Amino acid sequence: MQPEMTSRLEPDELETLTSGSAVGGWGNTLTGRLEGAPCPYHNKTTIALAVAEYITRAKQRAGSQKSAYPVLVVGPGIVTGDQNWPKETREVVPGAQAKVIETAARPVPKPAKIGKWLESQGVFVDYEDRFEGMSARQAYREIVKLANTQGRWREKEGFDRQVRQALWQSLRRGANHPPRCRAKAEKPNLLDARIGGYRWLGLGALARDEAHEAEMRRRYSLAQFVSEYRSGQLPAKSVAVMSYETAKLSPGRVPAMTSKLYRITWKEGGVVQTKIIRACTCPTCGGIVSEGYDDDGEALGGEIVTVERAERFIGAKRRYCQAPVEKRIWNPETGLHEITSQDRYGNRLVCGTPLFECTELRREAAARFVQRKARGFFPYLIFDEVHDARAKGTGNGWALSVLTGSSQYAIGLTGTLFGGYCAS
Numbered sequence: 336m337q338p339e340m341t342s343r344l345e346p347d348e349l350e351t352l353t354s355g356s357a358v359g360g361w362g363n364t365l366t367g368r369l370e371g372a373p374c375p376y377h378n379k380t381t382i383a384l385a386v387a388e389y390i391t392r393a394k395q396r397a398g399s400q401k402s403a404y405p406v407l408v409v410g411p412g413i414v415t416g417d418q419n420w421p422k423e424t425r426e427v428v429p430g431a432q433a434k435v436i437e438t439a440a441r442p443v444p445k446p447a448k449i450g451k452w453l454e455s456q457g458v459f460v461d462y463e464d465r466f467e468g469m470s471a472r473q474a475y476r477e478i479v480k481l482a483n484t485q486g487r488w489r490e491k492e493g494f495d496r497q498v499r500q501a502l503w504q505s506l507r508r509g510a511n512h513p514p515r516c517r518a519k520a521e522k523p524n525l526l527d528a529r530i531g532g533y534r535w536l537g538l539g540a541l542a543r544d545e546a547h548e549a550e551m552r553r554r555y556s557l558a559q560f561v562s563e564y565r566s567g568q569l570p571a572k573s574v575a576v577m578s579y580e581t582a583k584l585s586p587g588r589v590p591a592m593t594s595k596l597y598r599i600t601w602k603e604g605g606v607v608q609t610k611i612i613r614a615c616t617c618p619t620c621g622g623i624v625s626e627g628y629d630d631d632g633e634a635l636g637g638e639i640v641t642v643e644r645a646e647r648f649i650g651a652k653r654r655y656c657q658a659p660v661e662k663r664i665w666n667p668e669t670g671l672h673e674i675t676s677q678d679r680y681g682n683r684l685v686c687g688t689p690l691f692e693c694t695e696l697r698r699e700a701a702a703r704f705v706q707r708k709a710r711g712f713f714p715y716l717i718f719d720e721v722h723d724a725r726a727k728g729t730g731n732g733w734a735l736s737v738l739t740g741s742s743q744y745a746i747g748l749t750g751t752l753f754g755g756y757c758a759s
Contacts, residue, residue: 379719379748379749379750380420380423380427380748381423381427382748383408383717383719383746383748384406384423384424384427384428384431385427386403386715386744386746387403387404387406387428387715388403388428390402390403390714390715390744391403391404401714402571402714403714403715403744404571404572404573404574404714404715405560405564405569405573405574405575405712405713405714406573406574406575406713406715406716406717407574407575407577407705407713407715407716407717407738407742408420408433408574408575408576408577408717408719409577409578409579409582409716409717409718409719409734409735409738410576410578410579410717410718410719410720410748411578411579411719411720411723412578412579412580414576414578414719415435415576415577415578420433420574420576420719421433421435421576424574424576428572428574430570430572431570431572431573431574432569432570432572432573432574433573433574433575433576434555434560434569434573434574434575434576435555435576435577436555436556436557436560436575436576436577436581436701437554437555437556437577437581438554438555438556438557438581438698438701439556439557439558439581439698439699439700439701439703439704440556440557440558440699440704441551441552441554441556441558441559442551442697442698443543444543444544444547444548444551445529445543445544445547445697446529446530446531446541446542446543446544447529447530447541447542447543447544447545448526448527448528448529448530448544449502449505449506449509449525449526449527449528449529449530450463450526450527451542451544451545452530452542453478453482453526455542456482456498457485458478458481458482458485459481459485460481460526463524463526464520464524465477466524466525466526467517467520467521467522467523467524468521468522468523469525470510471503471506471507471509471510471525474506474525474526475502475503475506478502479499497534497537497538498538500534501530501532501534501535501538502530504532504533504534505528505529505530505531505532505534506525506528508528508532509523509525509527509528509529510525510528513525513528514527514528514529515527529544530542557575557577557701557704557705557709558704558708560573560575561708561709561712575713577701579723579724579730579731579734581701582700582701582702582731582734582738583700583702583730583731583733583734584698584700584730585693585698585699585700585703586693586694586695586696586697586698586699587693587694587696588649588650588653588691588692588693588694589646589649589691589692589693589694590615590645590646590648590649590690590691591618591689591690591691591692592615592616592617592618592624592640592645592690593615593616593617593618593621594613594614594615594616594642595613595614595616596611596612596613596614597611597612597613597614597623597639598610598611599611599612599636599639600636601636612639612641613641613642613643614634614639614640614641614642615639615640615641615642615645615648615690617656617658617686617688617690618688619656619686619688620656620658620660620686620688622634622656622658622659622660622686623639623658624639624640624648624654624656624658624690625638625639625640625657625658626638626640628657628658628659632658632659632676632683634658649690649691653689653691654689654690654691655685655686655687655688655689655690656685656686656687656688656689656690657685657686657687658685658686659676659683659684659685660676660684660685660686661674661675661676661684662674662675662676662684664678700734702733702734702737702738703737705737705738705741706737706738706740706741709741710741711741711742711743713738713741713742714742714743714744715742715743715744715745715746716738716739716742716744716745716746717745717746717748718735718738718739718745718746718747718748719748720748720749720751721735721747721748721749722749722751722752
């Protein structure tokens with residue numbers, strides 16, 4: 336028989352509870368006393384869940400209708416296993432239900448590939464490998480030839496023209512942004528490009544990738560948890576469990592810059608040296624992307640971002656164009672717009688265009704979703720193995736700071752006070 340938990344805590348136990356951290360393995364420092372319970376009950380998971388019950392009871396005694404639920408648990412990937420937090424939640428809190436969060440929100444399924452869309456329209460390609468390495472024009476002519484040969488698109492000439500225009504647009508976009516090559520293929524196949532674009536408006540619902548749609552349907556999202564809890568589909572005592580990766584990983588960044596040949600000069604031993612490099616440029620102002628500029632607004636030769644280091648430059652942090660530019664600014668004293676290179680404080684005006692864009696990964700960090708869409712929804716945050724988030728410059732540290740700022744109560748759990756390094 337499971338021991339009954341008392342609702343009254345002693346002053347020293349209350350002080351331990353409000354200290355904001357619990358350490359696994361210290362059995363006699365429980366927040367919430369278990370009468371007659373042996374030491375195996377005294378672990379950090381039980382402590383953290385007992386704190387949720389204590390907060391709920393304390394609010395009820397104060398006459399409040401609020402509680403500590405729903406609870407958000409974040410930890411390493413192993414915490415989402417059936418034998419970890421989900422199991423212990425059911426054992427420690429009667430009637431509680433734990434849901435494992437796999438993504439922040441389920442994205443709209445990807446549009447169907449051109450090859451699959453052709454099959455849905457009754458156009459069958461007997462040998463798809465012949466489209467390998469074809470240009471957009473060659474692929475378009477071959478598809479139209481197959482469609483006419485198989486007797487498709489002949490009955491409705493108006494609809495046929497719109498479909499052809501939409502297909503041509505998708506093929507051109509696929510040629511400009513080639514899909515990944517197939518296994519053992521040397522060149523991309525435009526049948527793997529995806530449909531979509533403004534030309535498809537008015538042609539009915541856009542066909543979706545069935546495989547991607549089925550995959551997204553199997554993944555439980557944080558947005559779904561929030562919706563089900565608010566609608567009453569989940570019990571009052573519900574716990575959302577997610578991994579560090581789900582909490583912190585976003586689509587990621589890739590460079591979004593153009594490039595051009597650029598000559599740099601410098602003196603070495605009294606001799607002028609020159610070198611031509613492929614420098615990154617801003618897609619808006621056309622200025623050279625550099626980490627530093629001189630007083631005249633020229634890029635410093637040793638700090639110019641080349642194409643070879645563009646990915647590392649963007650991956651370090653979000654970058655914006657810092658090239659000096661002239662802007663048209665309103666002058667209230669003269670009542671006219673003036674072209675100037677400085678603001679009213681004498682600071683140099685810069686372009687400010689983002690030099691990055693999101694990758695093709697269709698995901699968002701769950702911590703950012705909580706910050707923007709569910710702030711205050713989770714009154715109580717449990718951060719398991721909190722020592723993994725001690726560095727504020729890491730993804731785990733960022734997720735901890737964002738989620739802590741979006742919750743009323745937060746507790747960190749760890750059994751590793753010292754990791755063997757001087758920084759521990």
